[in-house]
Structures are given as structure tokens and as C-alpha cells.
Amino acid sequence: MSELERVETGLGEECGVFGAYDMDGGDVAPSVYYGLFALQHRGQESCGIAVTDTYGKRKVHFRKGLGLVNEVFDEEELGKLKGNLGVGHVRYSTAGGTRAENAQPLVLNYVKGTLVIAHNGNLTNAIELRHELEYTGAIFQTTIDSEVIAYHIARERLKVSKAEDAVRNAMKKIEGAYALVVSSPRKMIGARDPFGLKQSMEYLRTKVCRFHLKSRHVVFLSTFILHVWTA
Numbered sequence: 001m002s003e004l005e006r007v008e009t010g011l012g013e014e015c016g017v018f019g020a021y022d023m024d025g026g027d028v029a030p031s032v033y034y035g036l037f038a039l040q041h042r043g044q045e046s047c048g049i050a051v052t053d054t055y056g057k058r059k060v061h062f063r064k065g066l067g068l069v070n071e072v073f074d075e076e077e078l079g080k081l082k083g084n085l086g087v088g089h090v091r092y093s094t095a096g097g098t099r100a101e102n103a104q105p106l107v108l109n110y111v112k113g114t115l116v117i118a119h120n121g122n123l124t125n126a127i128e129l130r131h132e133l134e135y136t137g138a139i140f141q142t143t144i145d146s147e148v149i150a151y152h153i154a155r156e157r158l159k160v161s162k163a164e165d166a167v168r169n170a171m172k173k174i175e176g177a178y179a180l181v182v183s184s185p186r187k188m189i190g191a192r193d194p195f196g197l198k199q200s201m202e203y204l205r206t207k208v209c210r211f212h213l214k215s216r217h218v219v220f221l222s223t224f225i226l227h228v229w230t231a
Helices: 003-009 029-038 075-080 126-134 145-157 163-171 199-206 208-214
Strands: 016-021 046-052 060-066 085-091 106-110 113-123 176-183 187-192 225-230
Touching (some): 016 029, 016 113, 016 176, 016 187, 029 075, 029 085, 046 113, 060 075, 060 113, 085 113, 085 176, 106 145, 113 126, 126 145, 145 163, 145 176
Antiparallel strands (some): 016 085, 046 060, 046 085, 113 176, 187 225
16 A cells, blocks of 8 residues: 555554464464464554463463564564464554554463453554543553453453454454454464454455364354364
8 A cells, every 4th residue: 555545544554363273282372473473564663472372371472562573573582482273463553652562472370360462453442441440440561552452351251251242342342443452371273343344354354264174162152253163
């Protein structure tokens, strides 16, 4: 897209998200790395990978930082990321500044376990939602919209029995154009805004059948575009 087109349309490459789930238990960090490498054009500010071993202790291992994918990760660092479920992100800042703490994926520990989220897009009601959370005791570590989404997912998770229901309920509160990849200890959830404005989920959507053959279930919601993979 040319600079003129960016100005006229307001569109641009704004972050890239990637998810991988090996149902056979193999490490996915190398696949996520190459996926992010292919998405590097979408963001050059920072990047990160978070992985979980769904067959082990389900502990999340992650690394993220400022710079290009091949600057933040080398063979040694990738070797430390052991797990068969992985979420990756490359960032082009549209909300929040260029700060190391704004690098994604975000990894949050809460009463239900660990939540990992990679987000692409902008929320039009982020300021209102952030203020609402702050006045109920939330303490933010970043300046990005993604943390607002993560907080709402975590809070909704306390009310429901399934992670995908928490994501669905949180999506009812947020407004804007976005795509998400979320992982809980044994699930990967892909979602985008109800208007389908963010095209980052196209790869996820076109590969649904392949995932469906290997997973327990895939969930489709009529109001929002959301898919779930679980071991």
C-alpha cells in the first residue's frame, strides 16, 4: 500500500498475530517464529512468542522484546520455548508508545491460571473501558488496548466455565476493528470483530477444516467470528 493510499483510506499494516497448535505434542516455537517472519511487514517495532505444553505442567514460557523477529530470537532462545501450543505477535504501534512493556503477546496470571493474548487492531471505546476498570481496582502495566481486552476476558472467565465463553462475553463489550489469538492452558481461541474488518484471521478461517479433523471441537458464534481448538 502506498503512502497516499494510507492517508486516503486510513488503512495500514498494523500488527500481525499468529497461532500454532500441534495436537501430537511437538514444539511449535520454530513454526511461530517463521510465521512471524512472514508477517514482519505488518510490524517492525517489537515481537514475541509464548508457548505452553498442554501435555505437561501447562506452564507458559515466553520471550518478547523491541526489534525485528531475527533480532529478538535466535536458535538458543527458540530452544528454550518448549510447548505444543504457541501464540506470536509482531507490533506496529497504533495505541500506546514504543515501550518494551507494550510488546506482545501479553501473559497474565490470574486465579483461573494463565491467559495469553495477541491482538491486532484498535478499540474505539478503549478509554472508557480502561477508566471503568481502573475505578474497580485494575492496575495496568502497559498503555495498549490489548491489556483492556485481557482484563475483560479474565473477569468474564470467573463467571463462566469455558474460556471461549469468556472471550465471547468480552467481545460484547469491546468496539472497533480487531483480531485476537488467545490461549488458555489447553485451548487456542481465534476471534475477530463482528464486521470482519481485520483480515488477519483469514488464514485461521481457511484452515478450520484441517484443525477440526484433529481437535475435539471448533466453536462458531453467529454474532462474532470465533474459533476454538482444544486438546
